Amino acid sequence: MLEARGLVKSYGKALALTGVSLEIAEGEILAITGPSGSGKSTLLHCLAGIIRPESGEVVLDGKRIDTLAEAELTRLRRENFGVVFQFGELVPELTAAENVALPMLFNRRDRQASMSVAADWLDRLGVSDCAGQRPGELSGGQLQRVAVARALATEPRVIFADEPTGALDTLGGEQVMSALLGAARASNTAVVLVTHDNRVAAYADREITLRDGAVLTGVTP
Numbered sequence: 001m002l003e004a005r006g007l008v009k010s011y012g013k014a015l016a017l018t019g020v021s022l023e024i025a026e027g028e029i030l031a032i033t034g035p036s037g038s039g040k041s042t043l044l045h046c047l048a049g050i051i052r053p054e055s056g057e058v059v060l061d062g063k064r065i066d067t068l069a070e071a072e073l074t075r076l077r078r079e080n081f082g083v084v085f086q087f088g089e090l091v092p093e094l095t096a097a098e099n100v101a102l103p104m105l106f107n108r109r110d111r112q113a114s115m116s117v118a119a120d121w122l123d124r125l126g127v128s129d130c131a132g133q134r135p136g137e138l139s140g141g142q143l144q145r146v147a148v149a150r151a152l153a154t155e156p157r158v159i160f161a162d163e164p165t166g167a168l169d170t171l172g173g174e175q176v177m178s179a180l181l182g183a184a185r186a187s188n189t190a191v192v193l194v195t196h197d198n199r200v201a202a203y204a205d206r207e208i209t210l211r212d213g214a215v216l217t218g219v220t221p
């Protein structure tokens with residue numbers, strides 16, 4: 001469904017990706033592991049259309065997306081992709097429910113429907129009691145559950161998660177991870193999960209390890 005073909009990306013003299021190819025199937029949960037600086041975030045950002053590779057291709061449903069014009073790429077991202085980052089990155093001025101509703105509003109759903117779907121997703125992620133609270137009032141684990149609800153609420157084809165439990169303790173991280181992957185599996189959403197935590201990688205269908213910007217191994221746990 002989503003494919004990287006020979007991705008190369010550098011920052012000045014630092015070569016972050018040296019020609020990475022991989023494919024993600026519909027509903028598949030793929031973990032990308034590797035040491036800090038190995039290119040995990042850069043790969044995820046290229047796949048998600050957040051940054052463009054210098055060479056190589058990103059292909060969704062057989063169609064190249066890395067060469068799309070900015071407006072078209074933004075729309076494609078909104079309709080097909082969801083993202084969860086390490087620190088949630090919620091809008092601080094909005095309540096949890098409004099944060100979850102926001103991407104639906106961008107997709108031109110009306111406000112009432114968006115807020116109702118948002119409430120439903122907060123409930124599924126076990127944080128319905130946080131609906132009216134702002135991010136500053138929430139714990140790290142609650143923030144990440146709200147971020148997961150926001151990512152899933154638009155019913156994306158793929159969720160990109162970069163160290164989504166990196167700021168949480170072990171128990172909190174496991175709860176967020178099982179909430180994320182349980183919800184993704186229930187809705188057949190593919191997940192690209194960047195992590196340096198081997199326990200987290202064990203939840204995936206497949207694991208790819210990066211070292212110095214290249215794929216080291218493909219292991220099926």
Ligand code: ADP
Nearest residue numbers: 011014015016035036037038039040041042043
């Ligand atoms: P990881 O997520 O595995 O830690 P990254 O993809 O963030 O790795 O980084 C890969 C390499 O690219 C590293 O050497 C890093 O220092 C470099 N890099 C990443 N982002 C930038 C940036 N915005 N500017 C300069 N160098 C960067």
Ligand code: MG
Nearest residue numbers: 040041042162
């Ligand atoms: Mg990173």
